[in-house]
Amino acid sequence: MSEMRRVTAICNGTVVDHIPSGKALQVMQMLGVNVGRSNPISLVMNVPSGKVGRKDVLKIEDRELTQSELDRLALIAPNASVAIIRNYSVAEKREIELGKELVNIARCSFWNCITQNDREPLPHKLRVVSSEPLEVRCAYCGRAQDMEELAGSVI
Amino acid sequence: MRDLITMDDLSNDEIIEILDSAERLLPVAMGEIYAPLLQGKVLGNLFFENSTRTRMSFESAMKRLGGEVVNLSSVGSSVAKGETLYDTMQMVDGYSDIAVIRHPRQGAAQYSADAVEIPILNAGDGAGNHPTQTMLDLFTIRQAHGTLEDLNIVLVGDLRFGRTTHSLSHALVRFGTKLTLVSPETLRMPNEIVRDLQSHGVDVTETEDLASTITEADVIYMTRIQKERFPDEDEYAKVAGVYKMTAEDLSGAKSNMIVMHPLPRVNEIHPSVDETAHACYFKQAFNGVPTRMALLCRSLGVDVPKEVGE
Ligand SMILES: [Zn+2]
Numbered sequence: 312m313s314e315m316r317r318v319t320a321i322c323n324g325t326v327v328d329h330i331p332s333g334k335a336l337q338v339m340q341m342l343g344v345n346v347g348r349s350n351p352i353s354l355v356m357n358v359p360s361g362k363v364g365r366k367d368v369l370k371i372e373d374r375e376l377t378q379s380e381l382d383r384l385a386l387i388a389p390n391a392s393v394a395i396i397r398n399y400s401v402a403e404k405r406e407i408e409l410g411k412e413l414v415n416i417a418r419c420s421f422w423n424c425i426t427q428n429d430r431e432p433l434p435h436k437l438r439v440v441s442s443e444p445l446e447v448r449c450a451y452c453g454r455a456q457d458m459e460e461l462a463g464s465v466i
Numbered sequence: 467m468r469d470l471i472t473m474d475d476l477s478n479d480e481i482i483e484i485l486d487s488a489e490r491l492l493p494v495a496m497g498e499i500y501a502p503l504l505q506g507k508v509l510g511n512l513f514f515e516n517s518t519r520t521r522m523s524f525e526s527a528m529k530r531l532g533g534e535v536v537n538l539s540s541v542g543s544s545v546a547k548g549e550t551l552y553d554t555m556q557m558v559d560g561y562s563d564i565a566v567i568r569h570p571r572q573g574a575a576q577y578s579a580d581a582v583e584i585p586i587l588n589a590g591d592g593a594g595n596h597p598t599q600t601m602l603d604l605f606t607i608r609q610a611h612g613t614l615e616d617l618n619i620v621l622v623g624d625l626r627f628g629r630t631t632h633s634l635s636h637a638l639v640r641f642g643t644k645l646t647l648v649s650p651e652t653l654r655m656p657n658e659i660v661r662d663l664q665s666h667g668v669d670v671t672e673t674e675d676l677a678s679t680i681t682e683a684d685v686i687y688m689t690r691i692q693k694e695r696f697p698d699e700d701e702y703a704k705v706a707g708v709y710k711m712t713a714e715d716l717s718g719a720k721s722n723m724i725v726m727h728p729l730p731r732v733n734e735i736h737p738s739v740d741e742t743a744h745a746c747y748f749k750q751a752f753n754g755v756p757t758r759m760a761l762l763c764r765s766l767g768v769d770v771p772k773e774v775g776e
Contacts, residue, residue: 419573421572423570423571423572423592423593424571424572424573425551425569425571425572425573425574425577425591426573426577427571428550428551428571430548430550431550431551431552431577432550432552433552433577433580433581449573450576451572451573451574451576451577451580452571452572452573452576452591452592452594453472453572453573453576453594453595454572
């Protein structure tokens with residue numbers, strides 16, 4: 312209960328819990344949370360946690376993340392749990408859903424892929440071929456993506 | 467629409483159906499019968515990199531069926547001026563009913579298919595797929611042996627980078643074909659591909675010794691070792707010309723064994739082989755025409771009649 316209280320200690324907003332340790336900054340980047348001109352943000356990093364060993368927690372005040380924004384996190388924090396906070400209590404819980412396709416979330420890392428030309432207008436598309444373990448392939452060139460590399464090439 | 471981007475787009479039944487259509491179209495491909503099945507249709511031939519053989523065989527296929535062809539010449543065109551593939555495809559969409567694309571970048575064919583309404587046939591995208599080559603190879607094998615099943619197929623040469631052999635072997639194991647892979651140690655087929663082939667429950671044997679495979683083979687598929695794949699001259703020199711087949715080498719072969727090659731050859735098949743009954747590579751090249759005819763008809767939704775030309 313004390314754990315939960317610590318996590319929910321914002322008035323209104325979104326709490327993203329159970330982020331793999333060290334990935335919180337990347338999560339912020341993927342959510343387009345701009346440090347310079349954004350709502351108040353609290354970051355808790357490397358908290359001991361039974362579920363994933365150590366975890367990061369991200370709290371964003373006065374902003375409710377939508378499901379489609381959250382689904383972007385499937386690549387780096389597929390097991391994160393999300394709570395929408397209203398008036399200091401959990402109003403809604405959301406799960407991150409891994410769809411069949413990741414559209415404009417990350418770019419294919421293969422050097423000779425057609426999508427390497429930035430001027431090509433069609434969206435970057437990755438197909439999810441397996442979720443456990445997570446395996447994604449570029450929908451155009453078909454190359455299997457290295458997950459570490461992919462997390463670094465989010466759009 | 468009915469695109470053909472990779473062999474995965476076709477089920478085994480569809481493959482057989484297309485090979486059957488191609489067989490019925492053989493006399494049309496040879497110019498013996500005129501069957502204008504694609505009259506009034508226009509094919510856009512988009513070769514962003516050179517491949518004379520493939521381009522001409524598509525052109526011949528379309529024209530033999532009464533259709534027209536418009537060619538993209540990339541030199542000096544808007545493409546050379548930096549036009550995106552997307553924009554080029556929008557133009558082609560207006561000019562033609564179907565397009566064949568060959569492009570140096572991998573994924574270009576699927577990208578084009580997503581960009582336009584007309585059907586797209588992939589004629590090679592970078593190191594990616596070249597399914598019409600695989601289809602003509604299957605056609606040639608079936609023509610010689612009457613089946614794709616229970617054959618022993620020997621693939622020789624650069625099995626590491628060669629997309630032709632990767633794609634063909636993936637297709638063959640779907641029909642239960644036994645594979646023997648012959649290459650120098652440095653040009654072995656990538657492990658993940660070999661494992662994938664074995665997962666179909668077929669025998670896959672690897673060796674460096676071509677001579678030991680000849681007597682058991684139903685098909686020997688030779689490929690050239692490409693200089694441009696190697697970082698330096700020395701590495702290339704080590705493996706260049708390791709496999710040179712002569713007519714004499716084939717003395718112990720089965721009488722109906724065929725030698726195939728995607729051409730052009732360098733020195734891996736000696737001209738003396740041309741004189742033997744085993745030589746099948748020129749026929750194989752010609753088979754591009756009936757096979758591509760069948761694929762054009764399929765993508766354009768035109769049925770090939772049971773009796774062509776009647
Ligand atoms: Zn790609």
